[in-house]
Amino acid sequence: MRLRDVEPADLDAYLRMRCDPQMMAELGGPLPPEGMAAKVARDVASAAADRDWIKMIALEDDATAGTVTLWNHELDGRAFSEIGWMVLPEYQGRGLAKQAVAAVLGLAAADGRWGLVHAFPATTNGPSNGICRSLGFSLLGEREVLFAGRSLRTSHWVFDTAPAAPPASAVPGGPGGGGGG
Numbered sequence: 001m002r003l004r005d006v007e008p009a010d011l012d013a014y015l016r017m018r019c020d021p022q023m024m025a026e027l028g029g030p031l032p033p034e035g036m037a038a039k040v041a042r043d044v045a046s047a048a049a050d051r052d053w054i055k056m057i058a059l060e061d062d063a064t065a066g067t068v069t070l071w072n073h074e075l076d077g078r079a080f081s082e083i084g085w086m087v088l089p090e091y092q093g094r095g096l097a098k099q100a101v102a103a104v105l106g107l108a109a110a111d112g113r114w115g116l117v118h119a120f121p122a123t124t125n126g127p128s129n130g131i132c133r134s135l136g137f138s139l140l141g142e143r144e145v146l147f148a149g150r151s152l153r154t155s156h157w158v159f160d161t162a163p164a165a166p167p168a169s170a171v172p173g174g175p176g177g178g179g180g181g
């Protein structure tokens, strides 16, 4: 598995992911195909500007298996990082989503700008809640969120990508740090 930025040729994958009743069962139902070309164009531009990260999951044979998206928006009047993911049906159940989400969180931690990353899988989404749990997200509770204009009952998970503060003993002048000279 490798991650690559979204490209205009990903329209077909977008249609299969976002306009399919099975893929969208936990996301309020399929979206209309009419808006997808514009959505891909917006995502390509956003990725090219390094504003949002819209990563496609690519396999050894270059087949596209799914996507992981990390983006910034406002919630409750505050800047907010959110992550979401999708894997096409024929590639599900082999650990790809978990591996790709872990990889994006690792890149986000190295990048340093994303801080607390929030995820809102529907409370009934077994695999997605499993991914959050097993990758070390913390569960904050349940919350209604709007996704593409539809209200969903979700689990609110958060993962901290901010660099950990160094232990006090490693800070010059800190306890046991041996500084001060």
Ligand SMILES: CC(C)(COP(=O)(O)OP(=O)(O)OC[C@H]1O[C@@H](n2cnc3c(N)ncnc32)[C@H](O)[C@@H]1OP(=O)(O)O)[C@@H](O)C(=O)NCCC(=O)NCCS
Residues within 6 Å of the ligand: 022, 023, 024, 026, 027, 084, 085, 086, 087, 088, 091, 092, 093, 094, 095, 096, 097, 098, 099, 120, 121, 122, 125, 126, 127, 128, 130, 131, 134
């Ligand atoms: C959610 C989704 C991305 C999972 O993709 P996937 O590649 O099949 O997931 P993985 O194989 O990485 O499995 C993830 C974890 O879920 C677990 N899992 C799989 N199916 C499960 C189920 N029905 N109930 C509970 N856990 C389940 C797996 O065992 C794995 O956990 P583990 O590694 O601790 O064993 C995929 O089903 C999907 O795209 N669904 C439609 C779109 C969607 O709902 N996206 C999420 C929006 S938040």
